[in-house]
Amino acid sequence: MDLSVVGLLMLVLVGHGVGLPDQLLPDRCQEVRCKKDGPAIRFPFSLKEKQPDDCGYPGFELSCTDRTETLLQLPNSVKLYVNKIDYTSQLIFAADPDKCFPKQLRNFNLSTSPFKFRDMQQDDYAIFNCTSWKGDTYQKLACLSGPGYDIFAYRSDYLISYTDLTSCTKIYNLSSVPMEIMMEEKILRLNWSMPACRLCEAQGKFCRWKTSARLDTECYDKPKSNEGIRIKIAAAVATVGSVLLLLVFFAAYRVYSSDKAAKENQKRIENFLADYKAFKPTRYTYADIKRITNEFKDKLGQGAYGTVFKGQLSDEIFVAVKILNNSTGNGEEFVNEVGTMGKIHHVNVIRLVGYCADGFRRALVYDYLSNESLEKFISSEHGDASALSWEKLQDIALGMAKGIEYLHQGCDQRILHFDIKPHNILLDDNFNPKISDFGLAKLCSKDQSAVSMTTARGTLGYIAPEVFSRNFGNVSYKSDVYSFGMVLLEMVGGRKTIDDKIENNNQIYFPEWVYNSLDNGEELRIRIEKEGDAQIAKKLTIVGLWCIQWHPVDRPSMNAVVQMLEGAGDTLTMPPSPFASAGQERRNVNMPGRPLHQALEVISEAE
Structure with a gap:
């Protein structure tokens, strides 16, 4: 066949999309723009009259103006020009068509919109019309002012007594206004949380509806530019008429596209990580x-x-x-x-x-964690105390320990929780523990060993002795270790079989009972469901007893606790008894303790 005929045939096939691979077929939801240098419009956004409705997410419809500007219309007829869309940060940069954002503020209502103000600094303002003014013009809204009058905005907490408003009239109030608008900046930043497509962008992929039912989204590989490939293939075939040249051209284009895509993907990942690092509530x-x-x-x-x-x-x-x-x-x-x-x-x-x-x-x-708190599963008063297996209790204990270790060592400043208890350990769908309620937390430098406290804080039954009395030592991160130990023993105690031979069972103090049982070589009277349960219960008990030593210096760090929980239980040794000898009344927190092995330096609490 003549090469010119081959070229003509290829040109026809390219023009009609016949016999081409799927990636070269037209994409009904392909990326579009209102103008060449305008923002790229793709899911979750869609362009009215140029894309089907199912190409975008509800509330993300854009349109093109007669001047090819990209237009976003918010509720109450608020219109904005979209200058840029950052899909990785889920952020849009918008401008006012009249270059005066304050003019539209009375109609701004984002409660029914998927977008929120990106600026975290939002305040309430009172707007005044002043016919004459000789004071500070810092709060003047120039774009709203006119001949013979000026418009001023004052924050609701501004002391009006410092300002002469005799020639001014209050015209209306504004609520929750970003500072960048009142500073009359030309660009307004809005972000969205759903749909969460930022992870797709970070992987160098695009986002779309997962099914035709439009209930969930998924990531997919970027489509290649269909029209551009057709034009280039057609031009090559028409000019040269050679299939060989077409293949060479296509191979070169693929190499170029792959290299360019790899660089763009890397850039997106770097931007995503930077954005995630700066993420705030x-x-x-x-x-x-x-x-x-x-x-x-x-x-x-x-x-x-x-x-x-x-x-x-x-x-x-x-x-x-x-x-x-x-x-x-x-x-x-x-x-x-x-x-x-x-x-x-x-x-x-x-x-x-x-x-x-x-x-x-x-x-x-x-x-929201559907399984609520650990208290629900280890206390017979709140639920089925045997609902969790011993393996799961061990996993929960290890997760708690790693969380507390992170608070003590993994942050820029050491975080002391001071309220570790089952009620503050929440469980997700897979019963993974998550430490919550930081209302009593304190911050201190990691190179310091104790904090000064004027009053005791925490929950009775879990508070370390030194929090009540400095005779036991200074308050430090070891106070959280004590609370964790009490939680561990409570996890074991929730499965203890009460000894019917002991009168007045309600008065049995489980930590002392379990220590005496282990110290005397007795088997723990707990429910054993399968082989290995007794070993897990014994390990949790020994670790808990190490953690509740009266004096802080005798307790292990949370790093050591994690190692003990991850290791084999038969390698653990019994700690010294934190209780009085048999026959004597148990030591309480008001009794003086023995001298510390070493002094703990006291520091002030971090601001």
Whole structure:
């Protein structure tokens, strides 16, 4: 066959898409732009009148203006020009069509929109119209001012007494306004949380609906540029008429595309990691909290510091929202929780999704864990104390230890929890433990060994002796070790068979009972379900007894505890008895202890 005929045939095939591989066929949801240098529009966004509705996520529709600007229309007829879309950070950069964001503020309402203000600094403002002004013009809104009058914005906490407003009239109030708008910056940043396609972008892939039912999303490999390949193939065939040249050209193009894609993927991954590193909990308004909890419909529980409700961020993401009591303290628990949790990222520590500080209303938003707390599974008063196997109890103990070790050694500053107890150990769907409730936490430098405290803190039964009395030593990270040991023994004790021969069973102190049993070489009277259960119970018991030694210097660090729990139980040795000898009354926290083996340096608490 003549080469010109081959070239003509290839040209026809390229033009009609006949016999081409699937990756060269047209993509009904392929990436588009309103203009050459405009933002790329792809899932979760879609372009009206140019793409089918199912190409995008609800609320992410864009359109092109007559001047080829990319337009986003928000509720209440608020319109914005989209200059850039950062799919990896899930962030859009928008401009006002009239170059005056304050003009649209009275209509801004993002409660029904998938977008939120990226600027965490949001305040309430009062807007004044002034016919004459001789003072500071820092708060002047130039784009709203006109001949003979100026418009000024003052934050709600601004002391008006310092300002002469005799020639001014208050015209309206604005709530939860980002600072960047009032500074009359030209670009507004909005972000979105759902759909969460950032991981796809970080892997160098795109995101789309998983099924036609549009209930979930998935990642998929980037499609190649269909039209560009067709044009280049057609030009090569028409010009040269040689199949060989076409193949050479295509191979060269693939090499170039692969190298370019690899560099772009690497850049996306680097951007994603930088963005993740800077990730902070989201700040919600009280109206957001009411919407998330469906007007506080589903109450999960109540404690000394507040009430917890079940909430929902999306169809698939549930959260637990703690509404803090207004009458409790001076807000120290709230500041502790947000300041501490915002720095923590560990599989065995609960994640703080966001918080609310709206006037006197304060709330904390966490991941929702369906299995609730460890207390539910180890206390016969709250549920089935035998619901967890000994292997699972051992896994829970190890996860708790790793979480506390991370708090003590894995952060920039050492975090002392001071309230380790079963109620504050939450369990996810797979019964993985997560430490929660940092309202009593303290920060200190890792090179210091103790903190000064003016009052005892924690929960009775789990508080270390030195927290009550300095006769036992100074307060340090070893106080958390003691609390962890009491939780371990409670995990074992929940499965203990009560000795019917002992009168007044309610008065049996399990830690002392179990120590005496092991010290006398007796078998622990616990329920044994299968081979190996007794060995696990004995290991957990010995580790717990090491942790509850009266004096801090006699307790192991959490790093050593992790090693003991990961090792074989038969290699552990019994610790010294933390109790009085048989026949004597058990030592209580008010009794003076023996001198410390070494002094612990006292430091001030970190601010």
